[in-house]
Amino acid sequence: xxxxxxxxxxxxxxAGPAGLSAAMELAAMxxxxxxxxxxxxxxxxxSDRARLLSRxxxxxxxxxxxxxxxxxxxxxxxxxxxxxxxxxxxxxxxRTVLLALDCxxxxxxxxxxxxxxRRGAIRQCPxxxxxxxxxxxxxxxxxxxxxxxxxxxxxxxxxxxxxxxLGRPLRFADHDRAALREAGIPTLQDAIVRVDVAxxxxxSLHLRNGAIRRYDALYAIPGDDxxxxxxxxxxxxxxxxxxxxxxxxxxxxxxxxxxxxxxxCAPKPAAVTAKAIHCSL
Numbered sequence: 001x002x003x004x005x006x007x008x009x010x011x012x013x014x015a016g017p018a019g020l021s022a023a024m025e026l027a028a029m030x031x032x033x034x035x036x037x038x039x040x041x042x043x044x045x046x047s048d049r050a051r052l053l054s055r056x057x058x059x060x061x062x063x064x065x066x067x068x069x070x071x072x073x074x075x076x077x078x079x080x081x082x083x084x085x086x087x088x089x090x091x092x093x094x095r096t097v098l099l100a101l102d103c104x105x106x107x108x109x110x111x112x113x114x115x116x117x118r119r120g121a122i123r124q125c126p127x128x129x130x131x132x133x134x135x136x137x138x139x140x141x142x143x144x145x146x147x148x149x150x151x152x153x154x155x156x157x158x159x160x161x162x163x164x165x166l167g168r169p170l171r172f173a174d175h176d177r178a179a180l181r182e183a184g185i186p187t188l189q190d191a192i193v194r195v196d197v198a199x200x201x202x203x204s205l206h207l208r209n210g211a212i213r214r215y216d217a218l219y220a221i222p223g224d225d226x227x228x229x230x231x232x233x234x235x236x237x238x239x240x241x242x243x244x245x246x247x248x249x250x251x252x253x254x255x256x257x258x259x260x261x262x263x264x265c266a267p268k269p270a271a272v273t274a275k276a277i278h279c280s281l
Contacts, residue, residue, distance in 0.1 A: 008034055011098070034092065110194055
């Protein structure tokens, strides 16, 4: 792990229109800004959204904004009020963090997934009932550090285990990858289009490439795929729908943490939130 030498004024999570717009506003006010991707599936080449993002990215780079294709897998608040954002084996220090998510950052679950959860076919607490996996073929669904930990834990019980990402990019560090390799746990990044559950609880996962993988037990780590889980450990306030509570400027209950777009319960325009960040620095 190495720490970037420059302390940034703001790290923005979300390289969509909301994040890019906020970044340009902050860069125009002479702030050091870096944008990270959320790991969402990119828009189809040639689509209106793809063309819009291309124009915004070019303009942001022209303003001096650094855009990283890597994802942030952990955020910590440190003594003094700054944040450390961890991406791969890099630790980036920033005075503020803006979670700027667009609706496209929230990826739909495969067909049959929610039904399987309601039927109890997909378990959500490996620590509670990991022994159920004893001697079985097990799959853990997730793409972050927490999912790696659960897969390593269940590996003590299962006859075989795999980590499935639903086609999303990996959101964990190199040492996590090394731990999975050492334990012999494969990471499967094929997109899952459908989940079928038999009467006995066995699950068949239909992949986008046409293949079918069968498991005796599935574990899905609770949480969402919009990036909000990144800041959950910081302790911000959420509304009843699980969105971040923000004030009229996009500030959360955590000093230095802001949210706009699909992450916030009442999102403010990116320009408004960017100005609030500017005034706080």
